[in-house]
Amino acid sequence: MKKMKYLTALSILLTMVGCKDAPKDKTVEVEQQGNTEDISSRFSIEVLDDEALQIIDPKSEIEVLASGFEWTEGPLWIAEGNYLLFSDIPNNKVYKLDAKNDTLTYLHPSGFSGENFTGKEPGSNGLLLNQKGELVLMQHGNRGVAKMNATLDAPRADYTVLVGNYEGKRFNSPNDGAFDKAGNLYFTDPPYGLPEGMDDPGKELDFQGVYCLLATGELRLVDTLTRPNGIGLSPDNLTLYVAVSDPEHAVWYAYGLDGAGKTKSKKLFFDTTHLIGKEGQQGLPDGLKVNEKGYVFATGPGGVWIFSPEGRALARIHTGQKTANCAFTPDQKRLYMTADDYVLSVALK
16 A cells, blocks of 8 residues: 655645544544645546547546545545545545545544454445445455444444355455445455455455345355456446456456346456556556446546446546546536545546
8 A cells, every 4th residue: 555645735726635623533634745746747538439528528627635545445425415435444444525625534443343453454445325325334354344333424433244254254355335226235355455465364265256245135146256346337237347456357347137136147348457567557447436327437547447338448537546446426527536545536527
């Protein structure tokens, strides 16, 4: 993970994160000072297909909303409160970014409830809401999928484990998830949260899985992949997209679904393996979201890729950072991106 970095205000940006008084369980812990590096020079929007012009304006500015974290992940827009939640995995926290771009600690601990975690990724990763509007977290350190036992407006680090093992063996470190319309939860389980990763002596499963936790409580194994990561569903819930963050096989897959946690087909959606390690191509296939028209916004080499539902690359949002995940506002006119130690945003059409 990256070490804490600090940033001065950028002239092309709106407002950097501010510090304000808050209750003790929501203490501001992010500062902005010191580094004169202007990261805005790395930002650009590349149109690969004219269809992208229906989705994004290539002249849109990418804005830095907050910085100074360790590794940001799991962005989730909360419509009722008009704020963004995101994970900082190494710091074992969920932060809240409000409409004024003030950043508060929202949950701590977020992914590991014990003591003396020896790895680099103890915290929560993916964040999502279930059908009841409850916060569900992919917890690295606790190696499970959990629900927060509190309302969104009164958060509390108290969790109920929804699922923590497959056939009696503990998960590796659940990473990202997506609910379908029936309340079934699809999620991925790579080894990144284990202290020693793939070689961790505490690893109980000999594979990395994609799962479906049915609303009935039944758990199904959808597929096994080398490094399953980001996951998302098409608007009709008949296609499941999964990112593979393997530098030797940096791809996305598309699965045809039967609506009950089982797959009918599997095909290669897009392959970026040839870009890994090249200049300006930081990162691997990671988090993804699908908008209401079926366009896939997927973080990968260089930033965020925009794909057609058929797997045609339409545009790239170059962030200049290893970019972890993204999230929409409810009207889907703004995209939030977690990139290294930053939180960024860009306007969409």
